[in-house]
Amino acid sequence: MTRILVTSALPYINGIKHLGNLVGSQLPSDAYARVMRQRGHEVLLICATDEHGTPTELAAAKAGKSPAEFCDEMHEVQARIAEGFRLSFDHFGRSSSQRNHKLTQHLAGRLADAGLIAEVTEKQIWSPADGRFLPDRYVEGTCPNCGYEKARGDQCENCTKQLDPTDLIKPYSAISGSTDLEVRETKHLHLRQQSMRGKLTEWIESKTDWPVLTTSIAKKWLNDGDGLQDRGITRDLDWGIPVKKGEAEWPGMEGKVFYVWFDAPIAYIAATAEWADATGQDDQAWQRWWRDDKGAEDVRYVEFMGKDNVPFHTLSFPATMMGASDPAGERWHLVDYIKSTNWLNYEGGKFSTSSGRGVFMDQALDILPPDYWRWWLLANIPESADTDFTWESFQAGVNKDLADVLGNFVSRVTKFCRARFGEEVPRGGAYGEMEAEVTAEIAERLKAYEAHWDAIAIRRAAADLRAIWVAGNEYLQRAEPWAVFKTDPERAAAVIRFSLNLVRLYGILSRPFVPDASNAILESLGLDPEVASKDWPRDVGEALSALSAGHAFTVPEVLFAKITDEAREEMAARFAGA
């Protein structure tokens, strides 16, 4: 048994996420955690809402609420949607929690003590009309390079030139439109990543089994230009974690908060502490997952994220963890494997919040059950390249794989049994050569399924699972119990007994992808899903004899209703965007 700590990148609080966000981190982290739990490992799956930063303040203001109120509400919304998709987080925390305040301040203090924090006076754009400093991106104006009039302060979208807000001609606030802008000096803390460049490089280069996408992004940042740069970890905002050095005030930093990207990854740890609090455990309970000096050394820590998150998880967060560690005292556990995913596009373009293009998580659940989305998204997860969501592909995947192959298998077996033998596992006959062959084939497929999950190759795992389902239909076709029944009912009984055991096996193996269907299958077999799903097959032969003659069952409702062409067309039209 291994102890596996799994984190999903934190969804940002300012709105409901779309399917691309879901498939990028939350969904694969859940499926992976489920498989590993079912296989008997000790797993802790952690996620949280990422609540700080300028966009939150603006979104809250727009909604006429304080950031705290706004986040309270949006956290509840996101938590409900996560439940709707059956995301099995052990804890869904918040980056604004008191735990995260304390921990972020603590780690900043450790970094300062280690000499890894520099105080730097910077010039930033102040907008009196907005009453705030403006991040570069919130200053717009005319590009000095190409004359584009809505260039952003960090980069011109039109000519792609990198800019500084002070480069812009006729700059104005993107928030209020005010042209009354001034440059003010303000003091900020920088994490001295430059001094850790060697250590980080060595660490990244030791990760030879990581996806290319992950390491190439990290190496680029380490080596590009003058190499890894120090990074500001504080901001002039109201909403956030107040800058403190551990428990103590930080002279000169009054009224400032930590930068959202500094505190967000720390929230993985804080959310684990929140989990311990919520389950009535002591600090030891969460520290054994995160502190190598407190028993976390044998933990395998796996992070899931979209590719946009990679630099922060390969560099600044590890720099924080390394910098806050010392051999004789606190030692924080670094990530062991980073699974990064590409983008999911929508019908050949991007998902767009502003134009309502694409399907958002709440809408998805309004239309169809979570299993449908889970299956298609995981079977088509953008592992090696960006992937396109199309309604045709979605419809085909759901109808063929779920309804025709898995759902129909369960249906034909249980209904045939009910009609010929009644609603209990039939007695008589014995497994023969054909059953031995199918058992061997499934054992082989199962090995591949497990290996692909170990490697977090999710598309392949989905293909393996589908092949295991197909094996059941192939078997029935060969064994043809409906014909055999007429001359040799005992043989037909054995075939159906074997098939019902296949149904049970599918209920277990399919659970990471389609948990609701797994429940329905196992319950219809008179089993407790929570218990039965933990009975991951060690020996397929044994597993296919688990249900013995006389065991009662009921025929389940149709597991997956098909998506009709009309429904598909209607949905495609509805989500096409403005």
Add this chain to the structure above:
RNA sequence: GGGCCCGUAGCUCAACGGUCAGAGCAGACCGCUCAUAACGGUUUGGUUGCAGGUUCGAAUCCUGCCGGGCCUACCA
């Protein structure tokens, strides 16, 4: 501008220097009738973006070109 990734059957993807480049979907044909008009079998379909090179051998490695995507540090 710089960096990285990708380009394989109508579509979505495998094959990671070595038997006729494979699956699923879609198409065609056959079988079955237990089942959600479901299932199974057979089959059509590819000068692997283009042009060179390395090698006994290249989809795979190298160079150039064409096309697409992503990242580039203050949105997160």
